[in-house]
Amino acid sequence: MKVEAFLVNSFTADGSGGNPAGVVFNADKLSDAEKLTIAKAVGFSETAFVSDDEEVDFSVSFFTTTEEVDFCGHATLAVFSTLFNQGVIAAGNYTQRTKAGLLGITIANDGQVTMEQTLPKYLGSFAYHEVAGLLGVDEAVLASTALPIDVITTGLPDIIVPVPRGYLDKIEVNNAALSDFCKQHEVIGVHAFELYNAHEKLTASCRNFAPLVGIPEESATGSASGALACYLTKHLYSEHINHFKFEQGRLMGCASHISACVRSDKQGVSQVLVGGYASGFGTQIIEI
Incomplete structure (x- = not known):
């Protein structure tokens, strides 16, 4: 099976810099072992896997090259920026399910992504x-x-x-x-x-x-x-x-x-x- 990963720099400063993340869509049928294999192949600090969700807009899981983590901010930004730039979603408000909880996302017309985090x-x-x-x-x-x-x-x-x-x-x-x-x-x-x-x-x-x-x-x-x-x-x-x-x-x-x-x-x-x-x-x- 071949899987496509989008490569995205998150938190760029005036279009440069940032932190690279991988983004994989349609990840519903991927096992955790397969996700880890993909994350290792991409090689960035985190790769995000986007799946359908029955209650909210998307379910997102995050893998480093060694294990799954509950949440990743820069990979979340990469996910929703890619969804927006690929024309999958428009500017507006969304909700993602993560192992850290249900978290809100806002996308501005210029593509800026703002993510809600859990209370401290x-x-x-x-x-x-x-x-x-x-x-x-x-x-x-x-x-x-x-x-x-x-x-x-x-x-x-x-x-x-x-x-x-x-x-x-x-x-x-x-x-x-x-x-x-x-x-x-x-x-x-x-x-x-x-x-x-x-x-x-x-x-x-x-x-x-x-x-x-x-x-x-x-x-x-x-x-x-x-x-x-x-x-x-x-x-x-x-x-x-x-x-x-x-x-x-x-x-x-x-x-x-x-x-x-x-x-x-x-x-x-x-x-x-x-x-x-x-x-x-x-x-x-x-x-x-």
């Missing part, structure tokens, strides 16, 4: 010394931010790590140690960030490391961007609606831009939205 769960914190060695950064450097290291999920649990401005590019991850640490604590990986000043166009630059699931580093991470937006809302911003713009992938030579919005009320965060643009760059035929 704050799963605990780590001390600076527990994380510093994993990233090759001195404990005192992390402590100088005076910000906590939190585990937050808006679809996948990530360790959110603030670093001082100028230190993000100096991170050197111990992949084996980080994988063991993440497995022990049941998290996906680390999302590190450095803040920009209030008058600058970007809120923060980020790097994401998830060697446990076969991703040493990736250039745009939608799920972790939602978690970071909730982290910033909790610790630094008090408005009921907070808008953020993140950069990721700069050091990898494929800078990406990710928009995020967090809405809050007296009960806490009421909505998490992450969005951006994507562009296809070809297809791949996989024989299974």
